Amino acid sequence: MASNPPVTPNSDSKDTGKPSSEDEVLMREIDEAVRSDELGDFMNRYGKPLLGVLVAGLLGFGGYLFWDSRQEAAMEQSSEDLVAAIDQVKAGNLDSADKAAAALADSDNVGAASAASMLRAGIAMEQDKAKEAAALFAQVADDAKAPPALRDLAKVREMTATFDERKPAEVIAALKDLAVPGNPYFGSAGELTAMAHLEAGDEAKAGAMFADIAKSEDVPESLRQRARQMAGMLGVDAIEDVDKLLEEQGIATASAAKEAEEAAAADAAAE
Numbered sequence: 001m002a003s004n005p006p007v008t009p010n011s012d013s014k015d016t017g018k019p020s021s022e023d024e025v026l027m028r029e030i031d032e033a034v035r036s037d038e039l040g041d042f043m044n045r046y047g048k049p050l051l052g053v054l055v056a057g058l059l060g061f062g063g064y065l066f067w068d069s070r071q072e073a074a075m076e077q078s079s080e081d082l083v084a085a086i087d088q089v090k091a092g093n094l095d096s097a098d099k100a101a102a103a104l105a106d107s108d109n110v111g112a113a114s115a116a117s118m119l120r121a122g123i124a125m126e127q128d129k130a131k132e133a134a135a136l137f138a139q140v141a142d143d144a145k146a147p148p149a150l151r152d153l154a155k156v157r158e159m160t161a162t163f164d165e166r167k168p169a170e171v172i173a174a175l176k177d178l179a180v181p182g183n184p185y186f187g188s189a190g191e192l193t194a195m196a197h198l199e200a201g202d203e204a205k206a207g208a209m210f211a212d213i214a215k216s217e218d219v220p221e222s223l224r225q226r227a228r229q230m231a232g233m234l235g236v237d238a239i240e241d242v243d244k245l246l247e248e249q250g251i252a253t254a255s256a257a258k259e260a261e262e263a264a265a266a267d268a269a270a271e
Contacts, residue, residue: 078104078112085119098123114146118154125161134161152178156188163192168200181212187219191227198234207234 081104088097101123104116121136137158141151156178159171171192178189194209213219213227231237 078107078109082112082115082119085116089119089123094123094127110143110145111147111150114140114143114150114154118150118157121154121157130161134158137161149184152183152185156185156192159192160188163195168196171196172200179209181216182218186216187213187223190219191223194227194230203234207231207236210234211236 081100085097085100085104088094088100098120101116101119105113105120107113107116117136117140121133121140124130124133124136137154140146140154141158143151146154155174159166159174163171175189175193177183178185179193180186180190183189190209190213194206194213197203197206197209207230210227210231214224214231216224219227
């Protein structure tokens, strides 16, 4: 009987503890098939909802970009309209300026609308329409959406326009938060408050307020001089440095004269 030919062992089938190359290829094909089936099932189940969410997100983002561009364009247009109205005021065309500002005051841009109302109030004051101006100032001052700086300015201007019609206590109460050193409107608010104290017969408080204004370096010099004079009339010393004040006014002081003499003597000795 012929014996069976010897079988040469395949190196890939040796018992090495590792799968053969054919087994690895087969396992990869099975794994890819399983993954493909899982992805197909996932897309069948959630593909449309995910696509809907993606489309909605893109539409929302696109809508925001459109809204933002429209808002920016509207702000630029509002600024141009406001500048045009101011140019009309400078040219003396108050009626045309008021019409332009009135149209802008009805816009959705709160900042531009508030500024336009302030401009209209200023035009009314220029035309001796104090009541109309006061109403416009009050509108801005009471608008919670208006910029705080404009609200404060409007409050000061409202009190200025209606000072003669109000009781001193009303003016003092309305400006109590503004008539303090360091506030941007301390000069104007403080002067009105001091005048209200004077109207009420309280010269001590009026003099003290005038003195504070005169000593504040943040207040315009013209207002400081006026406050210094009022404080002096009320018997309050509002001058901290007399020599400095005289020098600012171009008046030679004793110390300055002495220094000049010493400098002249030193020059003469050097020669």
